[in-house]
Amino acid sequence: MPIFTCATTDGGTLVFDRQGAGSPLLLLHGFGQDRMLWHRYGWVERLAAHFTVITVDLRGAGASFMPTEPQAYGLDLYQSDIQRLLETCGYHAIQIFGWSFGGTLGLQLLARMPAVRRAVIAGTFVGPIFTPERIEPQITQFSELATAKQQGRLAELNITPSMQAFVERTNMPAYLARLRGCMSWPILSPSELKQPFLLYTSTGDGYVVDRVREQQAALTMAGGTVEIFAELNHRELVTARDKVEASVLAFLQQPTSDR
Structure with missing residues (x-):
């Protein structure tokens, strides 16, 4: 391709x-x-x-x-x-x-x-x-996951295997910036x-x-x-x-x- x-x-x-x-x-x-x-x-x-x-x-x-x-x-x-x-x-x-x-x-x-x-x-x-009421809880959730990933303790959290895999493969700083940015639309x-x-x-x-x-x-x-x-x-x-x-x-x- x-x-x-x-x-x-x-x-x-x-x-x-x-x-x-x-x-x-x-x-x-x-x-x-x-x-x-x-x-x-x-x-x-x-x-x-x-x-x-x-x-x-x-x-x-x-x-x-x-x-x-x-x-x-x-x-x-x-x-x-x-x-x-x-x-x-x-x-x-x-x-x-x-x-x-x-x-x-x-x-x-x-x-x-x-x-x-x-x-x-x-x-x-x-x-x-992309309202604050909808997006800010996601920012909080994914910020915590991003920190856990950075500290190498993501596997210790009580999250689903699919969520763990998503966070592991995702550029979390960029993902969080996208969440914050879309609230300006x-x-x-x-x-x-x-x-x-x-x-x-x-x-x-x-x-x-x-x-x-x-x-x-x-x-x-x-x-x-x-x-x-x-x-x-x-x-x-x-x-x-x-x-x-x-x-x-x-x-x-x-x-x-x-x-």
Whole structure:
């Protein structure tokens, strides 16, 4: 698989790959993930039959650069990263498919970047997401885990094997900076979305599905399509590809608009 890089406006490097043929489709991973998520669950292979599929390690993730200052994770810098990626690839218009954090970023890009013509958004909603009430407890938790990792006593803590493995493989200073940085993002409203989008969640997606149901009318009025699947949890919205891919493909293959 060919690997490519592009430079960011603040001196970093993003790593991405590109496969397939057709109109460009950018896949945006979740907060604790990297671009390989899309390969692991067969999305790249499936979508590359119809599109040129680009998967990128967002700043602070995967093989891309890992700044450790919260200000390096402001929305404007994420947006400039995507703009640089498009320029590197020579694209003037793209579609986006984002899950969880990648979906939240995708919504912001849909509202802010004319080059983003359409988006599939999974496992998030429009509105106050990165609130102090939600993020600060995570900062406290992961700060304690980061300290334990640094002191070599992570195995002594009463945490799950999967959490231990996550902390061991993660650049924790960068992870904590990302958590702090995302609290500075502006709050988006449905009325700011001017291009078509499919937003999907599921009855097992925790508080997200409740928020989506509350704002479903406003999302529809903004030109969105809302789909609520049954009994998929947050992670399965992307890992259970066989359950959701028909809706994703049907939306992405609709004729595009230049409005």
